[in-house]
Amino acid sequence: MDRKTEVHAEDGQHDLIITRTFDLPLELLFQAYVDPEVLAQWMGTQVLKFEGKRHGSYQFETTDPKGNKHRFNGVIHAFVPNQSITRTFEMENTPFGVQLELYTFEKLTDETSKLTMHVIYESVAQRDQVLQMPFVKGINMAHKRLEEVARAPKNHTS
């Protein structure tokens, strides 16, 4: 099935609700967000640090086609395996500020699962600025890659 990631943004609010159903068992979906090897593959990023636990933290680095490096980082406020992650997220050296992100992972069937992301920005203006980028297209592409990589992560490293 051709799955779509949906982004819901109410006018004048600080936040976004992002939902997606995956053709993946719950455990594989969750793993895609906490296993550094799988994360690196679908996000196309280098995982400099990833502490998948309550009061942990993470730091990623990507290199763009021009060779410029971009870092993002955050702290993990809460971490419940196969259920939820509450964390902060920041693209360093951008005007988007720090975001609070609440991820909820749900089992639908043995082979399908659902992710709900509640992303809260510092301001309405920052959220709206993010929405002016090709944000919806980008997250759809990323989630599609996640689904492929999570099914067979080892193919990519061997």
Added chain:
Amino acid sequence: MDRKTEVHAEDGQHDLIITRTFDLPLELLFQAYVDPEVLAQWMGTQVLKFEGKRHGSYQFETTDPKGNKHRFNGVIHAFVPNQSITRTFEMENTPFGVQLELYTFEKLTDETSKLTMHVIYESVAQRDQVLQMPFVKGINMAHKRLEEVARAPKNHTS
């Protein structure tokens, strides 16, 4: 001077801006937020953990007059001494969710300084629920105690 803490809440928004000028040098104001001994005194809390650094975390516990224990905790996203702290904050087992808090510390004169707290809630409803409590009175009392304790913290432990 009788200082007042001001709470600014715009209708229908997720956030609060809280400002206060203190009769304290910048360094003592900042210390009141990062020195576990000083924190414990003005907040009337037990500091179970406090890692005052980028990607650190903290856990406090208070005991109410009935002997019930209440815990709050969070992670520190960013930490710039005498300038700013970005952290999460959660009163555990309450309906208020997790908050993103941006603290900015500014020197006004050698003897006065200003704190600006930008607190962002998961939802407008949660923010409004907090405002229905004696929140403004509570934070004024806490900041008044902070000012006293920060001037002479050792008097309280000796």
